[in-house]
Amino acid sequence: MSERRLMTPDDSSRPDAGTEAFAAQNKQPMLAWLARRGLWIVGVLLIAAGLSTAYYVRNALEAAHQDTLLENADNLASSVMFFRNFYSKNILPRARDAGMQITSDYKNTPHALPLPATFTLDFGDFLADMGANATIALFSDYPFANRVDRKLDAFQVEALAHLRKDPDTPFFRIETIGGRQTLRYVAPDRMQPSCVGCHNTTDGSPKRDWKVGDVRGALEVRQPVGLSSVQNDGPQALKHALSSLTLISLALGLLMLGAVAGLRSYLNRNLALVKSENETNVRLKAEAVRRSESEQLARFNETRLKQIFNSVLEGVIVIDSQGVITEINDAALSMFGYSRATLIGTDVNVLMPEKVGAAHATYLERYQQGGNPWMLTTPRRVIARRRDGSEFPIRIAVSETKMSQSRLYTAVIQDISVAEQTERSLLKAKEAAEAANQLKSEFLANMSHELRTPLNAILGHAQLMNVGLDAQDQSAGLEREEVKEHSDQIMQSGWHLLSLIEEVLDLSKIESGISDIELQTVDLHAIVQACQVQQQVLAAKSDVQLLDSDFVPGTELIRADARRIRQVLINLLSNAIKYNRPKGTVQILVRPAGPRRVAIEVRDTGRGMTGEQLSQLFRPFVRFVQTGEVIEGSGIGLALSRRLIEQMNGTLTVRSEPHVGSSFVVEMDAAPTDQLSDQDALSVETTPRAQSTSVAADDATSLASELDSGAAQASPQELEGSRVADDDRPPLRVLYIEDTPANYEVVRLFLEMRGGFVIQNAADGETGLRVASETQPDLILLDMSLPGMQGMEVRQKLAQSTQTASIPVIALSAVATREDIDLALEAGFTDYLTKPVRLSKLGQILEKYKT
Numbered sequence: 067m068s069e070r071r072l073m074t075p076d077d078s079s080r081p082d083a084g085t086e087a088f089a090a091q092n093k094q095p096m097l098a099w100l101a102r103r104g105l106w107i108v109g110v111l112l113i114a115a116g117l118s119t120a121y122y123v124r125n126a127l128e129a130a131h132q133d134t135l136l137e138n139a140d141n142l143a144s145s146v147m148f149f150r151n152f153y154s155k156n157i158l159p160r161a162r163d164a165g166m167q168i169t170s171d172y173k174n175t176p177h178a179l180p181l182p183a184t185f186t187l188d189f190g191d192f193l194a195d196m197g198a199n200a201t202i203a204l205f206s207d208y209p210f211a212n213r214v215d216r217k218l219d220a221f222q223v224e225a226l227a228h229l230r231k232d233p234d235t236p237f238f239r240i241e242t243i244g245g246r247q248t249l250r251y252v253a254p255d256r257m258q259p260s261c262v263g264c265h266n267t268t269d270g271s272p273k274r275d276w277k278v279g280d281v282r283g284a285l286e287v288r289q290p291v292g293l294s295s296v297q298n299d300g301p302q303a304l305k306h307a308l309s310s311l312t313l314i315s316l317a318l319g320l321l322m323l324g325a326v327a328g329l330r331s332y333l334n335r336n337l338a339l340v341k342s343e344n345e346t347n348v349r350l351k352a353e354a355v356r357r358s359e360s361e362q363l364a365r366f367n368e369t370r371l372k373q374i375f376n377s378v379l380e381g382v383i384v385i386d387s388q389g390v391i392t393e394i395n396d397a398a399l400s401m402f403g404y405s406r407a408t409l410i411g412t413d414v415n416v417l418m419p420e421k422v423g424a425a426h427a428t429y430l431e432r433y434q435q436g437g438n439p440w441m442l443t444t445p446r447r448v449i450a451r452r453r454d455g456s457e458f459p460i461r462i463a464v465s466e467t468k469m470s471q472s473r474l475y476t477a478v479i480q481d482i483s484v485a486e487q488t489e490r491s492l493l494k495a496k497e498a499a500e501a502a503n504q505l506k507s508e509f510l511a512n513m514s515h516e517l518r519t520p521l522n523a524i525l526g527h528a529q530l531m532n533v534g535l536d537a538q539d540q541s542a543g544l545e546r547e548e549v550k551e552h553s554d555q556i557m558q559s560g561w562h563l564l565s566l567i568e569e570v571l572d573l574s575k576i577e578s579g580i581s582d583i584e585l586q587t588v589d590l591h592a593i594v595q596a597c598q599v600q601q602q603v604l605a606a607k608s609d610v611q612l613l614d615s616d617f618v619p620g621t622e623l624i625r626a627d628a629r630r631i632r633q634v635l636i637n638l639l640s641n642a643i644k645y646n647r648p649k650g651t652v653q654i655l656v657r658p659a660g661p662r663r664v665a666i667e668v669r670d671t672g673r674g675m676t677g678e679q680l681s682q683l684f685r686p687f688v689r690f691v692q693t694g695e696v697i698e699g700s701g702i703g704l705a706l707s708r709r710l711i712e713q714m715n716g717t718l719t720v721r722s723e724p725h726v727g728s729s730f731v732v733e734m735d736a737a738p739t740d741q742l743s744d745q746d747a748l749s750v751e752t753t754p755r756a757q758s759t760s761v762a763a764d765d766a767t768s769l770a771s772e773l774d775s776g777a778a779q780a781s782p783q784e785l786e787g788s789r790v791a792d793d794d795r796p797p798l799r800v801l802y803i804e805d806t807p808a809n810y811e812v813v814r815l816f817l818e819m820r821g822g823f824v825i826q827n828a829a830d831g832e833t834g835l836r837v838a839s840e841t842q843p844d845l846i847l848l849d850m851s852l853p854g855m856q857g858m859e860v861r862q863k864l865a866q867s868t869q870t871a872s873i874p875v876i877a878l879s880a881v882a883t884r885e886d887i888d889l890a891l892e893a894g895f896t897d898y899l900t901k902p903v904r905l906s907k908l909g910q911i912l913e914k915y916k917t
Contacts, residue, residue, distance in 0.1 A: 139251035206283025381479035526812030642670035803834035831855030850879035
C-alpha cells in the first residue's frame with residue numbers, strides 16, 4: 067500500500083497548503099530548474115532592472131539639468147534687466163546733471179556714457195569676447211536707424227510673437243549652434259515709465275505710440291547645454307548606480323539560491339533604496355551646480371558693478387551710520403589724493419577741514435535721532451580737504467540706503483574749484499569791461515573839455531570881431547565886410563563843431579547804457595509849435611513852406627522827456643527842410659496809433675529816398691548829399707534820434723518814395739489828462755528842464771538845428787545888450803578864476819565893450835581864494851577845471867570863509883551833462899554856463915547882478 071496520503075478537508079483549509087503541497091511534490095525538479103536557469107533569469111531581470119533604472123536616472127538628470135539651465139538663464143536675464151534699470155534711474159541722471167552726454171556713440175564722444183540699450187548690447191558683446199559660459203543679446207523688430215544691421219532670425223521672430231501674446235511666459239528652445247547644443251532663453255523687454263517719453267519723442271524713433279508695459283523687444287540668453295557640470299557628472303552617477311545594482315544583483319542571485327521566495331521583496335526594498343539614493347544624489351549635485359553657477363554669476367556681477375562704480379567721473383563715497391568709509395571710487399581717490407587701502411575703514415571727517423568735520427559729525431548724529439534731513443534734500447557747496455592739507459570747494463549730493471539693521475549714505479561729489487575760478491575770472495572780465503567802458507566815457511568827457519577849450523577862444527574872438535566891426539568907421543568899406551564874412555564863417559563852423567561833439571557824446575552814452583532820460587507828461591502841442599517857430603528862419607532861407615501842424619483831438623499829451631522829444635523833432639524838421647525841393651512843404655501831423663499810443667508824423671514833399679538808401683538811413687555818419695550839393699549836418703542826427711525815441715519806449719520809422727517825399731513817424735505812449743498828477747502838470751511845458759532854471763546850459767544837441775536856422779549866431783545887439791551908461795551906478799567888480807589866458811581875454815574884452823565892469827584874473831584856485839579874500843569882488847566867475855584845486859573844491863572853500871561866503875559864484879565849464887549841472891547848483895553855484903560861452907547869455911546874467 068502506498069504511503070501517499072490523501073488531502074483532508076482540514077489540510078486544504080490552510081492558505082499555503084496547496085503551495086506547500088506543490089512545492090513538496092516539485093521540490094527537486096524546481097531546484098534543478100533553478101540551478102540550471104535561475105541565475106540567468108535573475109541576471110536578465112537584474113539587467114532589465116538596471117537598464118530601467120539607468121534610463122530613469124538619465125531622464126531625471128536631463129530634467130534637472132534643463133530646470134537648472136532655465137533657472138540660471140532667468141536669473142541672468144533678470145540681473146541684466148535690473149542693472150539696466152539701475153543704470154537708467156540712478157547713474158544717467160547724475161551724469162546728465164554733470165554735463166555728460168548720453169549717446170549710442172559714446173566710444174567716439176569724449177566724456178560720454180552709453181544709452182541703456184547700447185550699454186546692454188555692448189555688455190553682451192563683452193561677454194562673448196570674454197568667452198563667458200552664458201551670453202546675452204538685446205534685439206527688437208523696431209530697431210533704431212543705427213542698428214538696422216542686426217537682423218532677426220526665425221527663432222527671435224517667433225519669440226517676439228509669443229512674448230507679445232503672453233509676456234509673462236518666457237520663450238526658450240534648445241538648438242544646435244556652432245555644432246553645440248545651446249539653450250536659447252528669451253525674456254520680454256517691456257517699456258518702463260522712464261522709457262516711454264524718450265522713445266516717443268526722440269528723433270529717428272521707429273515707433274512713437276509706446277505705452278507702459280509694451281514689449282519693446284526681448285533679451286536673449288544663450289548657454290551651451292554640454293558645458294554644465296551637471297551634464298559632466300551624469301555618467302559618473304549612472305556608473306555608480308549600475309555598479310551598485312550589479313553588486314546587489316550578485317548578492318540577490320546568491321540569496322535566491324537559498325530563498326527564491328524572498329527575492330521579490332528584497333529586490334523591491336533595494337530598488338527603492340537605490341532610487342531614493344540616486345534621487346538624493348541628483349538633487350545634491352544639481353544644488354551644488356546651481357550654487358556654484360550662482361556664486362560665479364554673483365562674483366561676475368560684483369566685478370561688473372565695481373568696474374562701473376570706478377568708471378563714474380564724479381567722486382562717489384559710501385559711509386555707514388558711524389561715518390566710516392565703506393566704499394570709494396577711483397574719481398574720489400584721485401580728487402583727494404589717497405589710496406583705497408588708506409581710506410576704507412577710516413572716518414570720513416579726514417576729508418574735511420576740522421570745523422566742517424565737527425559740524426558733519428554733529429549733524430549725522432542728530433539726523434539719525436530724527437532731526438531735519440536737510441543734507442539729503444538738495445545738493446550743497448562745502449569745503450573739502452586733500453591729503454596734502456589743501457582745501458577746495460565741492461558740490462555734494464547725499465542719498466540714504468536703509469538696510470535691515472543699518473544705514474548707508476552715498477555721497478556724489480564734484481570738484482567745483484575750476485568752475486568757481488572760471489566764474490571769478492568771468493566776473494573780473496566783466497568788471498574790467500565795465501571799467502574800460504567807464505574809461506571810454508571819461509575819455510570822451512575829457513575830449514569834450516579839450517575840444518571846447520579852443521572852441522571857446524575861437525567863437526569868442528569871432529563874436530568880438532563882429533561887435534568891433536560894427537563899431538568901426540563905416541569908411542572901412544569892403545575890407546571890413548570881408549573880415550566880417552570870415553568871422554561869420556568862424557562862428558558857424560565853431561558852433562557846428564560843437565554840435566557834432568555833443569551828438570557823438572550823446573550817441574556814445576546811449577550805446578554804453580548810460581541814460582539821462584526822464585519820462586514825464588509833456589504838452590506835445592506846445593513843443594511842436596515851439597519847434598516850428600524855431601525852424602521858420604531855415605524854412606524861409608530854403609524856400610520851403612512850413613505848414614501848420616494838424617492834431618487829432620486827444621493826442622496833445624504824451625509820456626516823454628521834453629528836452630529829448632524837442633531835440634528829435636527839431637532834427638526831423640531840419641532834415642525835412644534841408645532835403646526838400648524849392649516851393650516844397652513840410653508838415654507835422656499827430657494822430658492816435660492804437661490803444662494809448664500817439665503817432666507824430668513829419669511829412670515832406672522832398673526828393674525822397676530809394677530802398678538802398680532807406681536800408682542805411684539810421685547808420686551813424688551816413689548822409690545822402692548829391693554831387694555839388696552843400697548841406698550842413700553830421701550824419702548822426704537820425705541815428706541818435708532813433709536811440710533816444712527807443713529809450714523813451716517809442717519807435718521811429720520811415721516811409722519814402724523817390725521824387726515824391728518822405729514821412730518819418732514817431733510813436734510814443736499817450737498820457738491821459740485824467741491821470742495827470744500835480745508833478746506831471748508842472749512838466750507840461752514847451753521848454754526843456756534847463757530853461758526852467760537860471761542855468762545857461764543850452765541844449766548843445768539843439769544847437770545843430772539852431773545853426774541851420776541862423777539862431778545860434780549872436781547879433782551885435784545881443785552882445786552889447788543894454789549899454790546905457792549909468793554914471794550913478796558903480797562898476798561891477800568881477801573876479802574870473804581861469805587858467806587859460808585866451809578864455810579870460812574873451813570875457814575881459816567883452817566886459818570892457820559893454821562897460822560898467824571891472825575884471826580881475828586868477829590863474830589857479832589857490833590864487834583865486836587869496837584874491838577873493840583880499841579884494842572882496844561883487845561876483846566870481848569860476849572855471850570848473852583848474853590845475854591843482856578843482857572848481858568844486860574852490861567853491862566849497864569860498865563858502866567856508868566868512869569873507870567870501872556871500873559872494874555869488876557862476877560856474878563856467880566844458881562839461882555839459884545834466885548830472886554835473888545839478889551837482890554844481892546843489893553845491894551853491896548861482897548859475898552855470900557851458901563852454902563855448904554864449905556872450906549874449908553871459909551879458910544877460912551879468913546885468914542881473916549889476917541891478
